Amino acid sequence: MNGFIGELIGTAILIAFGAGTGANVNLKKTLGRGSGWLFITVAWGFAVAFGVYAAGQFGADGHLNPAVTLGFAAFGYFPWAKVPAYLAGQFIGAFIGAALVILHYYPHFKAAKGAEDGNSVGIFATGPAIANPLFNFLSEVIATFIFIFVLLNLGDFTTGLKPLIVGFLITMVGQSFGGTTGFALNPARDLAPRLAYAVLPVPNRGDANWGYAWVPIVGPIVGGILAAGLQFLIA
Template identity: 50%
Template structure:
């Protein structure tokens, strides 16, 4: 399997788990309706772990353009492969969102809340303030990349690293996710947002394109800063 295909599959799995847990918690007549924030953060974290287990040995399981760009910035990944990885991540995120839509197909018409339907696909701020929202995404992705690099520098029992990364995602969600929904990944937000725009989702509203730049720009900035911070203070 090529790294390109691995990034597609890995990111698709990530969105199936992540978007799926949000759908289960916010859509009407789901058995997990009103599951709450802890359920959502755990679903995302465990989803990341499974996706990394699936393709980590093939592509390194970036699954996130912010991670790919951050690693390239500090010389840990070739710039020539960045476009291929990002393309795979975007395709995978879109496909994962389509799977979530199909899986919960009867529940879209049963749900009246247009914002909740959009939340299955992409993030949105608790309080809309673009500067503050951008800062939240920068901080969250800074912690993500710093955490990933720090985890990689430690020795664990064989095969444990992906699970620890999943715990990192849960921790970021619990501690920092309440402001913007912690996209911390441009593909995770933009790919499903495009899916929301094009899919015939029953009773959907607009895709909130005025906010869409925040979970793209913020994670890229935060990821690069996190990688540079790690390289400066912890070594290459």
């Protein structure tokens, strides 16, 4: 239960801060509307860092990400017996975090009549700058591979300043590889908030773009497994 609760709380914090940044940057009449890519990538970095800190305090390993959990488990870095609880905590936590953002920004969603006013699924989930399924998939594989390979070489990343280092790593991945697909890196971070936008009573909401949703699910999982596999071969 500690793993489930820790991952739920940590992932909820991650998405509340991350999607909250998306809402602040995009929605009509918010004070942060129009802030740039640096603002977004730094915010997501800190969102991950604080989520990891919180998860660690509740006894979880601070994965917050099925690609991390599955990649680690595939090569013996994490026990398979804990995988279901971790995945459940991550997806439920991500949905809760997105719901909090919808509640907080409800008047702004109500004032935003459509995508031109920033009311789109992009607040919560990723999408491609250029729609090319193969290269979008490869972008997510490459970005997640680099992220998780570095993560594997940080040791216990829930203690001391390690979560902040993870946050800087996320920011760096976003700065270098995020311009193609928005660097999902994380199936729970993308799928659960996309679902929340689709099923919760968001005023004036747009399309959830389900046709693209497989990319930020499958790509990060493949990237995570490849990273753990390389670590297993060379460590």
